[in-house]
Amino acid sequence: MTLKRSSRVSDTLMGSISKNRTWAMALLALFTFLWFGVSELISLNSVKYAIMDQTLTGRLQHTAMTFLGLGSYSFPLVCGFALILGMQGFAFLYDSKKVDFYFSQPIKRRTRFAAIYLNGILHFAVIYGLGMILGLIIACAMGGFSGVLIPTMLLEFVNEFVLFLSLYSITILATLLCGNLFAGFCSVGFFWLAEIVIRVMIWALCEVFFTTWHDNANIERLMTNGITTPILNHIAGMAEGGMGGMASSANIDFKAFSEAVAAFLPEMGKNILIAIVFCALSYFAFEKRRAEYAGRSVVYPFMENVYKWVVALVAGTGFGMIVGTIMGEMESSPRLNITSFSTVFAICVGVFVVCVISEGLFAMNVKKVFRRFWHMPIIAFLCLVVFWSFDNDWFGYDSYMPNxxxxxxxxxxxxxxxxxxxxxxxxxxxxxxxxxxxxxxxxxxxxxxxxxxxxxxxxxxxxxxxxxxxxxxxxxxxxxxxxxxxxxxxxxxxxxxxxxxxxxxxxxxxxxxxxxxxxxxxxxxxxxxxxxxxxxxxxxxxxxxxxxxxxxxxxxxxxxxxxxxxxxxxxxxxxxxxxxxxxxxxxxxxxxxxxxxxxxxxxxxxxxxxxxxxxxxxxxxxKGMDLSEENFRKKIMAKAKSGTISVSGYMSVINEDDSEPSEGYVSMEYTEPDKIEAIVKNVVRGDITTQAPFMKPDLLGYDGLVVSIYIDEYYGGSIDFRLDESKAPEFLMEDLKKGYDQ
Amino acid sequence: MINIRNVRKSYDGRSYAVDNLTMTMNEKEVFGLVGTNGAGKSTLLRMMAGVLRTDEGEILIDSQPVYDNPAVKKDVFFIPDDMYFFPTATGGDMAAYYAGVYPESFSLDRFNFLMENFHLDRSKKIAAYSKGMKKQLSIILGICSGTKYLLCDETFDGLDPVMRQAAKSLFARDMEDRGLTPILTSHNLRELEDICDHVGLLHQGGVLLDRDLNDMKLSVCKIQCVFNNEEDRKATEEGLDILIKSNQGRVYNYTVNKSREDIEEHFKNVDTLLFEVLPLTLEEIFISETEVVGYDIKKIIEG
Structure with a gap:
């Protein structure tokens, strides 16, 4: 192929791809304009109206940063770009007429792939870049410009570009693995969300089964390092050095900027890696993809099993866990009882529904929903294995003790x-x-x-x-x-x-x-x-x-x-x-x-x-405080007697037929000074545990009664004290019991 | 020259749309591909256009494989049964596109000239064209692409007789002027009979016949005769390569795989009351050849 011919063909190819993208680009340009133009303008304007003091400039700068700064909230827009451009570019493979048209032309497959791939990137870069420039102009015009705005904006562009690239590559691969638009959407959804759903599922399983699970520490690990979900990495970057770091500070300076960059780089690196891997896989899938696959749901049979088994496993396990947990709670069982009929039934229902829908979709024929029916018991069994592995701590999480x-x-x-x-x-x-x-x-x-x-x-x-x-x-x-x-x-x-x-x-x-x-x-x-x-x-x-x-x-x-x-x-x-x-x-x-x-x-x-x-x-x-016990009693007694008190708590009552005690929440109010005195004289301070490390809640009668003294000066509300049931006056307990019976 | 060697293609992995097909298509000849429904004509054409990849065997165009080979595909233009045009494109837009795809050979001047002669508005949206107009446009684009090979899948179907004739004339002129090699598929055998030099008859993915049309017509003949007695008939039928035999009373009809000369030689010493050798149309050849392999109208109707 001569250079001239090659260049002419490339121009034609790019031109035709761009023309085919007209509607998609118009839509994306509109959303970009709404975000960087209209939303930013409205936000900056509202800040101007709301803030009248010397902090106005800082607030305007922060607001501009939320639109343009590193880790801004624009990533849903980037996701939209990746989804639309990725799918639109390769959706021609779903139509045999288009396949005949394009693949009969004297253009190598790799040239076509590269042209479509690069065209999408170019469109994103131009439209998103122009949107950011518009945002910058608005920020400057509205007084939201700061010294680090342009460098942080440029870095944010790179950051969003990397996110786009990774999501775009994943979307293309997901699109190439299918043969019609509906299946393509499902496939993209699978690739984007499956990992998140699996991680959430693992998190939920850990929460339910592992008694030593420490949520706050582990959730961060579990919900970062996305493999098919670059959004996780992006959000992790945002959490570490993004909006939190840049937007809440009084003086945005280059030190803050460099710290935010340092926090973002590892996450960007992960997404670059994802983009490279998925781009390579997409190219491979495009090269290997046969023209006759147009119209099929899933073009490679092995992917049918991947889609079905993963979704069915998650659905079966999730549904089983939800039902099992509900039934477990109903039975007052602290653990999920996997041998219970309800749990197993729920697993089977979850697996059945997913398998039936999947097969129907794969074959595009409702009569084929029971195809490969034998998969169901195996998947349901695997769901049970997942349950068993967590329930019996096969991985040794709960029994972990380091050497x-x-x-x-x-x-x-x-x-x-x-x-x-x-x-x-x-x-x-x-x-x-x-x-x-x-x-x-x-x-x-x-x-x-x-x-x-x-x-x-x-x-x-x-x-x-x-x-x-x-x-x-x-x-x-x-x-x-x-x-x-x-x-x-x-x-x-x-x-x-x-x-x-x-x-x-x-x-x-x-x-x-x-x-x-x-x-x-x-x-x-x-x-x-x-x-x-x-x-x-x-x-x-x-x-x-x-x-x-x-x-x-x-x-x-x-x-x-x-x-x-x-x-x-x-x-x-x-x-x-x-x-x-x-x-x-x-x-x-x-x-x-x-x-x-x-x-x-x-x-x-x-x-x-x-x-x-x-x-x-x-x-x-x-400093004028009297912290003696006498003074404490005197003060609360005076407060109580000047108004009303209410006593509330859970009452255990033995049923008349001697069956299990029932329990109910009751509340009584008192205004009589003598009754108030009898109640208040034995109360202890309440609401202290959050501020006193290692204190036994029992000291506060934690499981006992709450005595609320209504005082006007305390936020117009009440202050709570605790009262141990054993120290409660007899009339109070009788009143509460009567209150419960009623 | 297009060489198709032992090509197999399956869509579902179980049955073959094209099964061990071998065929040669010469340059500057009109090659007609005829065949039963589902014989694999379109599949073969799509493989020749480089759209589909062969499962086995190879398709060589001018000694080079065609699949994903722009060096060869620049000499091939494929007009599918239902050609794709950009949704909002005009005829002019499509011409501009093809001019970019076939930069060395596409002629915009000729395109404009032909659009005018065919009374097609090049600035009108193709979506507003009738089915026949779209067919005309696809033929014009194919002709103007200036490629050596033009693969036409059922292209004449849907054209009115005048346009059909015009298209055939265009093909003829380009064959003469620049050595165009059209490869056509059609169910309208009379149509192909007028234009084709060579015919390939496909059935169930394989080739039943692959011959020069004139040779084919001459080598298959229809005999109508009345014998004097049964002994003569039986003796005559021996050694006669009969494809189809039927009779109405004493009048016997044979379709035989022999030339007129051979038949006359065979009947030289047979005393008949009536003996006539008739030439076969392509349609009759098609029916007789496919009937031999079980594609029989009677079977279809009566089971």
Whole structure:
């Protein structure tokens, strides 16, 4: 082929492909314009109207960044491009007339593939690029321009381009594996979503079956590193360095930009790899694809089995799990009972439905729905095998205990929310865009168990207890904890455990009494870290659990308070104190960052204060607080008597025929002063567990009654206390029982 | 020259649409492919156009394999039974497209000339054309592509007699001017009879006959005769390569695989009351040849 002829043919080919794409491009151009033009304009305009202070520029810059910045929310638009361009480009293979037309021409298959493939990329690049330029013009015109906008926009273009490339290649492969449009759509759906669905299914199975499953740590691993789903990698990049990092900061600078780039690069790298692999597979499929496949559902018979078996396995397992879980809950069983008829039946139904629909679609003939009927029992059996493998812990997840020799360190901490909403560092950003530690993050990274042997003993105890609780309905009451094994090979393995209250005190003290652990778990380390990083308004409040938040200091007082608090926790904090005492007060440190009032502005750190913390108590008393027990009773009694109280809880009532006790939620209100006094005199503080690490909820009568005292000044609502049933006055229990009977 | 050697093609992996077919098509001849429904004519043409890949065997055009070979395919234009045109294209758009695909040989001037002569509006959307007009357009595009080989699948079906004649004239002129080799399939055997130099008769994926049309006509003849007695008849039938035999009373009709001269020689010493040798039309040859292999009208009707 001469060069001239080759060039003429290529031009013709590109021209004809572009012409065929006219409608698709018009549609995509419209959506691009709506996003980068109309939506951005509306958003920037609304910011201008809403913000009138000095933060306006920052907010406009952030808003522009949400459209143009790294990890912007434009990726659904990119998905649309990939889907439409990928399918449209190769859909001619579904029509034998078009196949005759195109394949009879003197153009090599590889030339045609390359032309269609590159044409799609070119169209995306041009339309999306123009859309971004339009967005940039609007951002500049509306005052949303910042120094890093153009570089971050360029990088975002590369980032979205890589996402497009990977999704586009996957879409093309999925399209090439089918012979008609409907099957093509299903195939694309399969390739895009199957991996996500399988991962969600594994997650759900782990949640249901593994008692030591630690959701927060593992879900991130499970939902990243997409193989056929580059969206997972893209979202992981966004979570690490995207919108979160760029948009919530006060000053967008090049340091933030470079950090976001560093976070995005590995995820982009994965997607580039996916794009290369799927492009190669697509080319191979195109080269090997026969013209006569037009009109068939699935062109390669082996793919019929891949589609059917994967979907049927997921559907059977999922349906079985849902029904099994519901039935298990109905039977008050803590585990999924896989031998139950309902579960097996649900599996069979799920598999049957998918197999029948699949075969009907493959043959495009409803009479063929029972073709290869023998597949069904095998798939249903495999679903059961999946259940068994999880139920019997074939992979040893629940019984996992690392060898001490393979460990570099162990970290463990109570799993309930220790510092309010600021528990996980990924939610916390400071004004320099670097991540801010929450307590859990701080402990995981910095506070390793000094006594690894004791840590492993506690971990084993906790593992045995949590498994006994959930599997056999036995086990002791204990503290929910998380353990992180840092292996020498660099891996981190997280597990949930439940350490029984009867745990040896010395064993626990070996872990929690070292100063760095006590400081971290009580919020001190996180606060110090935050104070170093965050320049903003600082306020100290104290609450003695009577419904009052008292301001006890400003920025200049923080250091002094922390000094006393550190001394106290270093000296006094141990397992006996933490597990068996109720804090008498809670001090909160609030750091406010002036970024215009959106998420990430305010950071709260909570410090539980026990009566044993002499220095801190004295400090608070100097600030005008009376933390004595007498004062506590006096204050809540006064509040209660000035209004009404309500007592609510679950009542267990033995049925008249001596059958199983029934249980119901009841609530009673009291206004009589003598009854209020009788009830309130024995209440204990409520709503403390989130701020006091290792405290036994039993101390608060956690399973008992909730006494709500209505007070106008407390957000116009009520403050809750706990009342142990054994300490409740007789009339109260009778009233509640009567209330339940009614 | 097109050489088809032991070609097999199956769509479902169980039966063959084209089964061990061997055939040669010479240059500058009109080759007619006739055959029963499902004989594999279109499949063969699609393989020759490089659309389909052979399962076994090879198709060589000018000694080169055709599949995915632009060097050969630039000399081949395929007009399928129902040709595809871009959805919103005009005749002019399609010509411009083909001019890009066949840059060395496509003649836009000729296209414009022929469109005018065929009274087709080159700026009108093809979607608004009638079926016959689309056929005309496809023939014009094929002719103007200037390729050496023109593969036409049922192309004359749907054309009115005038246009059919015009198309045949175009083929004839291009054969003379530039050595065009048209390869045609059709069910209208009278049509092919007028134009074809060579005919290949396909049945169930294989070749029943592959001969020069004149040779074929001369080698298969129909005899009508009345014998004096049964002994003469039986003796005469021996050695006569009979394809079909029928009789009405004493009048016997034979379709035999012999030339007129051979038949006359065979009957030289036979005393007959009536003896006549008649030439066969292509349609009669088709029916007689396919009947031999079981494609019999009586069987179809009576089972």
């Amino acid at each position: 001490a020799s393979s460990l570099s360190s162990v970290t463990m901490w109570p799993s309930y929310d220790m510092t309010g909403s600021e528990n996980y560092r990924k939610y916390n950003e400071d004004n320099s865009n670097s991540m801010l530690y929450g307590v859990e993050g701080y402990i995981t990274d910095n506070v390793k168990a000094a006594d690894m042997e004791s840590a492993l003993q506690i971990a084993l105890l906790g593992q045995q207890n949590i498994r006994a609780q959930k599997h056999d309905g036995a086990g002791e009451k204990g503290t929910d904890m998380l353990v992180c094994y840092d292996l020498k090979n660099g891996k981190q393995i997280y597990r949930s455990i439940n350490v029984p209250y009867s745990v040896d005190k010395d064993l626990m003290d070996a872990i929690i009494t070292p100063d760095d652990y006590a400081e971290a778990v009580n919020g001190y380390s996180g606060a110090v870290y935050a104070l170093e990083k965050i320049q903003g308004k600082r306020e100290l409040y104290a609450n003695d659990f009577t419904g009052e938040d008292r301001e006890i200091g400003k920025a200049e007082d923080v250091e002094e308070f922390l000094k006393y608090y550190k001394e106290d926790i270093d000296e006094k904090f141990d397992y006996s104190l933490a597990a068996s005492s109720i804090p008498i007060a809670n001090v909160s440190l609030t750091l406010s960052v002036d970024t215009g009032g959106h998420y990430g502005d305010v950071y709260n750190f909570y410090f539980p204060v026990y009566k044993e913390y002499a220095g801190t108590v004295k400090y608070l008393e100097n």
